Amino acid sequence: MQHLLSAADLDREAAVRILDTAQEMSRLTDRAIKKLPTLRGRTVVNLFFEDSTRTRTSFELAAKRLSADVVNFSAKGSSLSKGESLKDTALTLEAMGADAIVVRHPASGAPHRLATAGWVSARVVNAGDGTHEHPTQALLDAYTMRRHLGDLEGRAVVVVGDVLHSRVARSNVLLLHTLGAQVTLVGPPTLLPVGVESWPCRVSYDLDTELAKADAVMMLRVQLERMGASYFPSAREYSRRYGLDDDRLHLLPEHAVVLHPGPMNRGMEITADVADSPRSVIVEQVGNGVLVRMAVLYLLLGGGDVEDRG
Ligand code: CP
Numbered sequence: 366m367q368h369l370l371s372a373a374d375l376d377r378e379a380a381v382r383i384l385d386t387a388q389e390m391s392r393l394t395d396r397a398i399k400k401l402p403t404l405r406g407r408t409v410v411n412l413f414f415e416d417s418t419r420t421r422t423s424f425e426l427a428a429k430r431l432s433a434d435v436v437n438f439s440a441k442g443s444s445l446s447k448g449e450s451l452k453d454t455a456l457t458l459e460a461m462g463a464d465a466i467v468v469r470h471p472a473s474g475a476p477h478r479l480a481t482a483g484w485v486s487a488r489v490v491n492a493g494d495g496t497h498e499h500p501t502q503a504l505l506d507a508y509t510m511r512r513h514l515g516d517l518e519g520r521a522v523v524v525v526g527d528v529l530h531s532r533v534a535r536s537n538v539l540l541l542h543t544l545g546a547q548v549t550l551v552g553p554p555t556l557l558p559v560g561v562e563s564w565p566c567r568v569s570y571d572l573d574t575e576l577a578k579a580d581a582v583m584m585l586r587v588q589l590e591r592m593g594a595s596y597f598p599s600a601r602e603y604s605r606r607y608g609l610d611d612d613r614l615h616l617l618p619e620h621a622v623v624l625h626p627g628p629m630n631r632g633m634e635i636t637a638d639v640a641d642s643p644r645s646v647i648v649e650q651v652g653n654g655v656l657v658r659m660a661v662l663y664l665l666l667g668g669g670d671v672e673d674r675g
Contacts, residue, residue, distance in 0.1 A: 523548075
């Protein structure tokens with residue numbers, strides 16, 4: 366693996382290797398000293414052109430747990446706010462010796478451009494680009510589901526809501542399909558992208574029927590900030606048709622878990638009671654994000670047997 370730009374970069378073997386490595390990382394983090402020396406002397410740059418809470422902090426923690434030097438670089442407070450281009454920013458980071466660049470960008474395809482334009486020799490990790498992809502989110506979601514459900518082969522995963530604007534949904538569909546899960550997208554027709562019928566998943570408009578068969582349900586954030594038009598009559602109508610509330614929670618089989626990539630609109634796509642219920646693994650997803658991002662950085666920059674390097 367040279368870069369991680371898309372969930373489609375991962376075949377089943379590569380995806381399972383990352384998930385198994387994350388599992389090994391979880392054993393190491395139970396130790397009193399949580400650090401591995403693996404990436405000592407390496408530099409990881411978090412290059413964020415868009416706001417983030419979970420992804421940026423978990424990549425920072427992951428790199429630090431592997432003993433890398435970490436530079437956090439955000440558009441606010443840098444020369445990016447003076448109009449510096451992606452190319453000039455990349456050349457600057459290259460001159461400073463970045464070994465890995467974790468990039469979030471509002472433009473779909475920006476991480477691919479950074480990885481392939483010849484500006485940098487660093488490994489590039491896509492930390493979310495526009496409405497395109499968020500592969501490490503899909504990996505941490507799969508890791509969390511595997512912890513609760515075991516092997517995902519044949520498991521039914523229902524992804525609900527604003528698929529149109531969701532990079533998380535696209536990466537999840539690709540990765541879960543690779544891992545053998547059966548994915549069903551549910552949402553209003555206005556929030557399903559043109560061409561969704563070519564994605565490796567089913568589409569349904571009947572949430573209650575799908576919930577009764579689900580092993581996991583993933584609620585997507587309604588991305589009001591990306592909506593230039595009205596995609597549904599009202600927030601109340603959206604919640605009534607596609608929100609996960611206590612009544613709907615009871616439709617799920619007993620073993621099924623509830624996920625949300627965050628940040629949540631409590632009271633819109635998910636009620637506060639459901640988000641905080643024992644069926645919710647939303648906080649656990651965040652912790653698992655550190656493990657999965659450790660695994661990704663480790664495999665991109667280090668590799669080898671985790672125990673040998675501990
Ligand atoms: N899930 C996710 O990407 O969250 P952040 O925007 O907080 O990083």
